[in-house]
Amino acid sequence: MPELPEVETYRRILERHATGKTIAAVSVRDAGVLAGVTSRALSGALRGRTVMGARRHGKIVFADLGPGPWLVLRFGMTGDLVPLGAGEEPRFARVVLRFLEGGGLAYTDARKFGSLALAVSPEAYLASGRIGPDVLAVAPAAFAREAARRRAPIKAVLLDQALLAGVGNLYADEALFQAGIHPATPASRIDAAGLSSLHAVVRRVIARAVAIEADWSRLPRRWLLPWRDAGGPCPHCGSPLRRLRIGGRTSVFCPSKQRRRR
């Protein structure tokens, strides 16, 4: 279940369960999740290396293995990172790492939209893809300036990883809900102050979700997300929530709180 808050919990899992440990074995159960590397090359590059730590940028996790290439983990729609005891192997495990000291980690991904890759460094990897600054790190003015020249719906702009890395479909809906902005509003129709405050809302929403470790049972009941799937009433005004397809993704919003502008 990976947007930035979920991916941050994966980073912590990696840090907690792998830091200081040495990779003894790499089992690729489905090479379909490997990007730009063969099973053999991945195993060769990882075996014998010690995990020094883990970084995150947007929805991407980088495992620091000391001198040599970094391991890059992306989670697609259904990726997860699962700590393993001896002999365990979860459903949908695609790659399994076992540590010399015992235990292991499984990279699971039912739909296989995620990927594992090797990179010279996080910086090199990010520069070669089109990944913008992490949403928790970028300055509001920079976001407002960029977004103001887009004519696409604000919802699509929030999801553009080249502009803001880390915002996904669900938290984008939450932020627009809290900001009172209709998801189909052309970004260029929102003034600078509106874009800046939207940016602040996005950061607050994502920071809060990180703080509760992306545990949805702990989401505030006044948020949209607990009610989003049920199509249930707006937690503020009771209006039936509405759904709309924007930029190929489903948007859920409150038609009364988020009025359409054009």
Add this chain to the structure above:
DNA sequence: TTTCATGTTCAGCA
């Protein structure tokens, strides 16, 4: 059986 899905990428069009 059909529809939908927390992401990314690419072809095609204006």
Add this chain to the structure above:
DNA sequence: GTGCTGAACATGAA
């Protein structure tokens, strides 16, 4: 070249 939209990817769950 630029910006935008929609399809495709592979698969499980409702």
